[in-house]
Amino acid sequence: MEQAVDSSRRLYLLASFLVCAYALPFVVGAWAGTVRLDERWLANLATVVVGGLMQGGVYAMFAVGLTLIFGVMRIINAAHGEMVMMGAYLTWVCFFYLRIDPLLSMVLTLPVAFLIGLAVQKLLLDAVVGQPELTALLITFGLGLVMIYTTELIFTTDFRTIPYAPGTLQLTPSIAVGQNRVISFVMAVVITTAVYVFLKRSRLGKAVRATALNAEVAMVCGINVRRVYLITTGLAVALAAAGGALVSIQFGFNPETGVVYTLQAFAIIILGGRGHYVGALIGGLMLAVLENLVSLMVPNGTAMVELAAYGLMIGVLLIRPGGLMGVKED
């Protein structure tokens, strides 16, 4: 009982922390003179918030992959961003060499990513489930390095982009969003919903959730836990690759961009409640909106955007390590 009271008090604390976090860019902006309360600036603000929500869909998608692996195996995949980057390059290759539409190419790239996930699980992660966290962190970090520099050897460090749906969509007379952003948001919603339904409804999905709750009990109930681990990692890598495909049609990318995605995904799953599927979706939207607010109002924005993710992450860890969804302490 006492714990429940404490936990709800901490939720209020977390809520006030988040309110402060969102207010901070406005305060800094007012102090630096980038906030003007005229109509044009307000339209700008609305555009940025809407754009942030759109971007958040993509963030949510690659965070979901990270949260799945963490929830089921308690492994932090430090190569997650590199898997997003790999997805972007796969899409790029399909687009420029095979002339396949970026969205259509997912039919091709996602199974490939799934297979890569299976291999990673079989060769590397299966042996370290349940070991001290450092082992898995180092393995996945090393894997990330191999992926970064192999990609660099093949594709060089040049930034790549895929020109796709460059037009804008006029939502209201004053708010416009890039078409590619809307398309990738819709795709992200479709894919994450599909995975959610899979986890909730299908037998296999239920097995995944049962393993996440308690692997030993799941095993006693006749669930093949090793197979669940395989499916989980396969699914997570496929989700990361899908995130990469959506990233590739709206941002430039090079082999080293993955690191940032890893850290953003960490921040998102901590904010939402690690291992919590819906939490990751909400966290993704929230981080993206905050980042966009920072880059709109805070001078020296690009570096400060990164600080938003780290600040949010550490703040949540200290106030309520279970995040918004209040995942129980292990």
Add this chain to the structure above:
Amino acid sequence: MGLREHVRNLALLAALGFTLAFLPSALSVYLRSFVLFTMMYVVLALSWNIISGFTGYTSFGHVAFYGIGAYACAILVADYGWHWLPTLGVGALLAGVVAVAIGYPVLRLKGPYFAIAMLGAAEGTRVVATVWDRLTHGGLGISLPSAETSMQTYYAMLVLMVVTIVAAYAIGHSRFGVRLNAIREDEVAADALGINTTFYKLAAFTLSGVFPAVAGGIQAYKVLYIDPPSVFFVQITIAMALMSMLGGKGTVIGPIVGAVILYTVQELTWVNFPTAHLIAYGLFIVLVARFMPRGLMGFAIDRGWARKGMVH
């Protein structure tokens, strides 16, 4: 472990110190700086091992302290005209203060959450160093006035290494170290036995932050140019962790052996495969963590070559 063994180990360390002290005159400039950086990594791995090996709190952001030390040295020498030696003390003090400030809240977190929070803290420090350009010159970095320093920095690093080894050895063989191990094995039980776990964790964390700061300062004066990406480089943290793991976390000799081996491997692959060396390095990390998580010491213990119960 009896007094005789302590005396023997001290004599071994003294012999190593004297050998390294007389070495530079016999070495080429390249080899001298190779030895210097090897010693630096011994310092870094041993310090990381105090919090993460002895106490079991995996710090994934230890490079923050190294970077703080490097910046303290560079700013005071380049902008305020200090002699470089006292700046090392300032860096150490600053790192200690930062370690207490970060450690007090963050050490409440356990396992993976501590690791992630430290990673975030280190990246945050890098961003601060980039953004606060009036103090740090931002992304441009800082060039230090050049001076003939290869001997001075060599001896400074040697002294630092000997001090760090002695400190790690003293911790490893004292009640303090035993208490840290107790926290690693079962923190609740340690607490119940009356160990003030908060204090001991914080003390270990602060100690483990001070030495890397001095190393960072010496490194800044050796290389004469620093910028945020180079001194807050994630891979330096990874190197500390990997070196400790390779040798054997939670021991004193392990991180030393691991640092020497890994830095040598790194240098050799860098010289021999300039394009693919980072791929090879990544593979090496994967293989060590996958097949030797308890390190060389664990390997030796499993075969009965070393005393049991020394490796975490």
